Amino acid sequence: MAGASMKDIKLRIRSVENTMQITKAMQLVASSKLRGARRRMEDSRPYLETARRVISEIAAHNTGSVSAFLTPREVKRRCVVVIAGDRGLAGSYNANVFKAAGELFDVETCVLPIGRKAKERYVRGDCRLIDSDIQKVDGLTAKQCEPVARELMRGFKAGEYDEVCLVYTTFVSVLTQKPRVARLLPVEHGESERMGRQMIFEPGVDALLNRFLPEYLAGAIYAAACDSVASEQAARRVAMDSATKNAGEMIEDLSLRYNRARQGSITQEITEIVAGSEH
Numbered sequence: 025m026a027g028a029s030m031k032d033i034k035l036r037i038r039s040v041e042n043t044m045q046i047t048k049a050m051q052l053v054a055s056s057k058l059r060g061a062r063r064r065m066e067d068s069r070p071y072l073e074t075a076r077r078v079i080s081e082i083a084a085h086n087t088g089s090v091s092a093f094l095t096p097r098e099v100k101r102r103c104v105v106v107i108a109g110d111r112g113l114a115g116s117y118n119a120n121v122f123k124a125a126g127e128l129f130d131v132e133t134c135v136l137p138i139g140r141k142a143k144e145r146y147v148r149g150d151c152r153l154i155d156s157d158i159q160k161v162d163g164l165t166a167k168q169c170e171p172v173a174r175e176l177m178r179g180f181k182a183g184e185y186d187e188v189c190l191v192y193t194t195f196v197s198v199l200t201q202k203p204r205v206a207r208l209l210p211v212e213h214g215e216s217e218r219m220g221r222q223m224i225f226e227p228g229v230d231a232l233l234n235r236f237l238p239e240y241l242a243g244a245i246y247a248a249a250c251d252s253v254a255s256e257q258a259a260r261r262v263a264m265d266s267a268t269k270n271a272g273e274m275i276e277d278l279s280l281r282y283n284r285a286r287q288g289s290i291t292q293e294i295t296e297i298v299a300g301s302e303h
Contacts, residue, residue, distance in 0.1 A: 030289065033282040037275055044271035050113065051264035054257045057162075058198070061254040065195060065247075072247040075240045082232060083211045091230050092181050093237060096210050101132045103154065103176065103185040105208070107192040107248055108142035109256045110160050115266075117193065117201065117259035118145075124203035125191040134185060136172065138164075138249065154179070162253050166246040173241035180209045192248040193255040199262060201255035206248070208241055 083094050106125045108118045118141045125135075134152040137143045139161040146153060156172050158164060176188050188209040193201050 030282060030285045033278055033285060037278045037282065040271050040274050040278065044268055044275070047264045047267040047271060051261055051268060054261035054264060058254065058257040058261060061162075061250070061257050062195070065250040065254045068243075068247040068250045072243050075236075075243050078236065079211055079240050082236075091233055093177070093209060093233055094211055097186050099131055099186045101134070101185040101187075102128060103134050103136060103179060103188045104128050105136045105138065105172075105176070105188065105190045105245065106142045106146070107161060107190070107245075107252045108137070108139040108145065109252070110140045110162055111260075112141065113263060114256055114260040115263040117256055120203045121191060121193055124205055128189055128191070128205065136176070138172075138245075139252075161249050161256075164246065164249045164253075166242055169242035169245040169249075170238060172245060173238045176209065176241060177238060190244065190248055192252045194251050195254040195258065198258045201259055206244070208244060211237075 104125055106121065108121045112118065121142075122145055129151070134154055135142075135146045135149070136154040136156060137146050138156065138158050140159075154175065156175070158168055158172065179185055180188055187207065190206045190208050192204060192206075194204045195201055
């Protein structure tokens with residue numbers, strides 16, 4: 025019985041060692057991808073901040089335009105753009121995004137999912153899906169976000185939904201990533217640095233919005249995707265590091281049990297030998 029127990033423990037140790045090699049490799053891959061993802065994230069933020077400031081200036085100084093993109097209305101239908109991961113094994117990363125998005129489902133909702141996990145999650149739901157040509161979050165370009173931005177503008181202007189929200193994960197640090205909800209449409213009126221000055225827009229607010237708003241929305245989605253990719257890789261790195269450490273602790277525990285079983289087996293054999301010699 026002791027021999028069989030030792031064999032089982034040894035097989036379990038080998039299995040855990042194989043798993044630990046996989047988790048360690050995934051940790052190293054996530055660390056490597058994180059460096060590139062953080063660089064893209066940092067590069068995308070200056071454009072987004074400048075675009076947001078320009079849109080805020082237009083909205084804050086708007087006096088004569090009744091553009092639908094600047095006018096809040098009662099929210100009876102909402103469109104939610106959800107950016108999740110392309111894969112699992114990233115701790116609670118995807119679950120946190122879906123939880124934040126779920127809080128917006130208090131009215132009739134349609135979802136535009138970005139990322140494989142988002143599509144898998146909402147294709148089985150009861151909400152209406154808005155399909156896009158975006159297959160993966162990782163490697164997404166600003167150019168790919170432009171058709172999405174124009175579709176959101178079309179649906180909002182046509183009254184298919186009264187509000188457009190973006191749900192993604194913002195990167196704070198390697199250990200901290202927070203789900204965030206941002207309203208894309210109607211454009212929020214931020215505080216302008218030049219509210220005391222009169223500004224005249226040529227060729228007009230509506231023309232500027234039709235020209236600039238698609239680029240702003242595409243940039244916002246792209247920047248959120250860059251944030252999300254960095255967050256996903258950081259979450260995966262932490263999760264795989266934790267899994268590797270847990271595997272190491274499990275191997276230590278199994279090795280201790282194996283040594284005890286081996287010691288017990290040797291003791292039993294010695295006892296049987298001594299008992300046989302006495303007879």
